[in-house]
Amino acid sequence: MSGRNPIFHLGPGSELPAWVEVLDRACFGEPWGQLSGQEQAWGFLDQAFALWSLNAVAAEAELLRIAVDPSLRGHGLGRALLEACETEMSRVGITTLLLEVRVSNLAARALYEAAGWKQDGLRKAYYKNGEDAALYRKALVP
Numbered sequence: 001m002s003g004r005n006p007i008f009h010l011g012p013g014s015e016l017p018a019w020v021e022v023l024d025r026a027c028f029g030e031p032w033g034q035l036s037g038q039e040q041a042w043g044f045l046d047q048a049f050a051l052w053s054l055n056a057v058a059a060e061a062e063l064l065r066i067a068v069d070p071s072l073r074g075h076g077l078g079r080a081l082l083e084a085c086e087t088e089m090s091r092v093g094i095t096t097l098l099l100e101v102r103v104s105n106l107a108a109r110a111l112y113e114a115a116g117w118k119q120d121g122l123r124k125a126y127y128k129n130g131e132d133a134a135l136y137r138k139a140l141v142p
């Protein structure tokens with residue numbers, strides 16, 4: 001993937017920049033808003049972002065949202081961002097990664113599975129429209 005912008009990071013309490021809010025709203029309807037005490041964001045400026053909740057005591061991190069600008073999808077940006085985040089999680093001592101995703105979101109599920117995440121459960125009727133959530137997990141080798 002050429003032409004990728006440098007990675008950015010925002011810590012707890014940060015306001016998300018306007019371009020994240022626009023992409024967030026386009027992908028998920030409601031933008032996430034300000035990052036709370038355990039939440040952090042990584043991304044490629046103007047191109048892609050990932051929101052995580054880190055639990056340092058449990059050495060766990062949950063991927064809350066990941067999104068790539070629609071015009072840039074299918075060129076490895078999502079995979080590159082996920083890998084960069086996983087490297088950072090490992091660096092700060094996280095050993096378990098978790099996420100939940102709509103069962104119908106085949107692109108995201110394919111991305112996670114290609115990156116070595118394993119489905120380990122299903123949460124029935126988890127979303128407002130009654131859709132199930134697939135639960136995924138990945139162990140990080142310290």
Ligand SMILES: CC(C)(COP(=O)(O)OP(=O)(O)OC[C@H]1O[C@@H](n2cnc3c(N)ncnc32)[C@H](O)[C@@H]1OP(=O)(O)O)[C@@H](O)C(=O)NCCC(=O)NCCS
Nearest residue numbers: 065066067068073074075076077078079107108110111114
């Ligand atoms: C999911 C998403 C982040 C993937 O980003 P992306 O940059 O297009 O993904 P990549 O190009 O890095 O693809 C990596 C791998 O994911 C899988 N993948 C990505 N898009 C896919 C698609 N539309 N169909 C099937 N597999 C797909 C493939 O395995 C791909 O590897 P390959 O290219 O070697 O086949 C992007 O589609 C997106 O922003 N979706 C909307 C937001 C969303 O649903 N986020 C997830 C829920 S939080």
